Amino acid sequence: MTIRLYDTSARQIRDFSPLTPGCVSIYLCGATVQAAPHIGHVRSNLNFDIIRRWFTHRGYDVTFVRNVTDIDDKIINKAGEQGRPWWSIGYENERAFNDGYQALGCLPPTYEPRATGHVTEMVEMMRALIERGHAYESDGSVYFDVRSWPSYLELSRQDLDEMRQPDEGITGKRDPRDFALWKATKPGEPDWETPWGRGRPGWHLECSAMVRKYLGPAFDIHGGGLDLIFPHHENEIAQSKAAGDDFATYWMHNAWVTMSGEKMSKSLGNSVLVAEMVKQWRPIVLRYYLGTPHYRSMIEYSEESLREAESAFARIEGFVQRVVEKAGGVVEPAAEVPPAFAEAMDDDFGVPQALAIVHTTVRQGNSALAADDKEGAVARLAEVRAMLGILGLDPLDPHWAGESDRGDDLHGVVDSLVRLVLDQRESARARKDWGTADAIRDQLGQAGLVIEDSPQGPRWTLGPR
Template sequence: MSLRLYDTMTRQVRDFVPLVPGCVSIYLCGATVQAPPHIGHIRSGLNFDVMQRWFRYRGYDVTFVRNVTDIDDKVIAKGREQSTEWWKIAYANERAFNEGYTALGCLPPSAEPRATGHVPEMIEMMRGLIERGHAYAADGNVYFAVTTFREEYLALSNQELENLRQPSADNETGKRDPRDFAMWKAAKPGEPSWETPWGRGRPGWHLECSAMAHKYLGRAFDIHGGGLDLIFPHHENEIAQSRAFGDEFANFWVHNAWVTLAGEKMSKSLGNSVLVSEMVKRWRPIVLRYYLAGPHYRSMIEYSEESLREAETGFNRIEGFIERAVERCGPVDAAPEVPPAFAEAMDDDLGVPQALAVVHTAVRQGNSALGADDKESTAARLAEVRAMLGVLGLDPLDEQWADGGGQGEELTGVVDALVKLVLDQRQAARARKDFATADAIRDRLGEAGLVIEDTPSGSRWTTNP
């Protein structure tokens, strides 16, 4: 089975054929850094991290570019609101995003360009579009004339041009058509600006990505990614700019769904966001990765504490087998290849839920082998499980999770300490042959959802599956 991906443009799952044999080029719309990341932001990074990991496993040379929008109406407004420089806001939040990506085990991108570092490329693109008759300058702004691109415009979002309502800001004056969109915005007093042939100003949101994709990936590349909310206007306007400039642009459009809370998209503006910096204090990062990367990337995740606890239980089941298998068999390297059923699931539009089902089947088989004291089968299942988890960035024995997958965060550390204290009391009761007390402690812990396992190296606890 060939690797297949759902293409938003064609609205179907297509066979993936790279533009350059053996190579994959990916551009992902990254963060607009007016505030720290919530788990909805990081989900996009995780989904595309799994994508690049799978391409690498399949033997591709991956070029992965994820941009940073560090100049934007929202960034400027946040600086004004906090009475500080806009660039301080942008840089602090850029660091917060990278800390979140790293905490949840994302591989670094090949390049992470900032909008402010690519103004010359934007000027070059605007000049070319004006010369081709697709753009015009007015009152210091530069606009893209959408009617010059009528045949292809809005194909991604499947809208009608006659019914289009283009988002615009107060200072966007001089438009010939209300449907035209700003590529460059005229300077306003007190705001950052750069010199151009059409006057001082700053980038519009859409132009930066067209310019940076062109610089780092060339006139054509394989995959453009981002959240569903970017389809219009951002990605639609990127396509118009780039293709009118002469680029073929993206061959596939891949969009991840949102994390929702009470049915609403998680967002800073709605005040319903769950910050990554707070979540990693309460949950192990490897568990958060399992929770956010486990559902299919095109499926919505309705956030709740209960669903996170269910994810934790599911991952603990996997982790518990790995710990017991290593105790029985010693260190076992990951298998050189994943099981065929896992590969088939991943090749089918990155079917992570089906792939994880294969992982859990191998864990059940491994636990049965442990119960039968079948060391050879246990080691084989352990190698398979590690290979599959490695592809997903979820192997607790990998170096990135060397601290126990983030063990030591505030709440987890407290729970560990309390359970250890109770287990020490139970061990003391067993040592004095007070088995009634020892059993009572075990039963009370069981009622709380903990399973106690006595091993030659001491008692160990896991959550009840």
């Protein structure tokens, strides 16, 4: 029952051993809310949602912290461009992120702190770093002295002497590679009072301050996207450890969603907004698409891949619906998952291998249905529901109930219309007019509907796009 995970800092898979027996503390770098989220943004949280669910299934008490960066150069610049308060930009997009997380079935974090709510903690950490000789004030800004920390770059394994930083036009640094803990105030920018003058947080300091507040000086897992390894996570490690904290025991990083081989990003103009995607695709299908590849594998976005995900999930969902009808009621999830599923999840959260067990169990359940083995079919559904629950993909979970009824309740309208046509087909079958019955079925198929005859009558579902 030992969970093993890939630790970026060690560059290998390690056995997980929590600092506190039976408990897991996780800090995930969350959104910088300068814009609405695209599917690449939400992938990280979705991956860690599955990781969190597995730890919970294994009996751990999980504390999951996901921050919000609500003050940032990009937020300030956008506010200036749009003539709006900086905080309104952040708040609007923070809500958009949370709407996206909720739509895709992610559990809410234990704590979700904002950077601007933790200036006091940042000041305390800067004071400690200055007293220890690892930071210095210059013209109202505070910088971390990278030369003072010999282990700097231990996560990304770069050589400081070979590393070059672009000229930011800042003359107060002792070394151009020193990074800002606090930025002196500029006209028109938001600012807070500190012992070194008014200003605003640097990007990296906020996470170290919030980790210490919510998880203490030492915690189990720090997560985020691959792009955060340097400079963000590297700088977090330096400032936290230099301030006297042990910080994270394990580092986990998820891969990107790419388009044409490039990381999905606003700057490249290749992003696909979550708010638009959930209008085109069922959210549970989007979760299947983003959540079932291994968290360390890149996802190359394409509509063809989404259609394949839709078809694959339809096979699972169809099995669930058929067994529920056969059983005459809801089948509760099994208390335990199949051993092969557990083995896959224990091995660095191997969702693709675990999903293969789901599909195998579905095939076994379909065989039981074909053999009129109600007991066997029900047993397989109980296992499938247990596995899907961990992946956040159980179509019978209350979260997904009525998913098709969102918006203007078009599903209900379509269902009424299709029922009228199916009644005509049933009438044709009753008078043995097989040609008309088949023609109606074919026309519905051309419209994208799959008709399946069951003992309870015909049932329709949306076919692959």
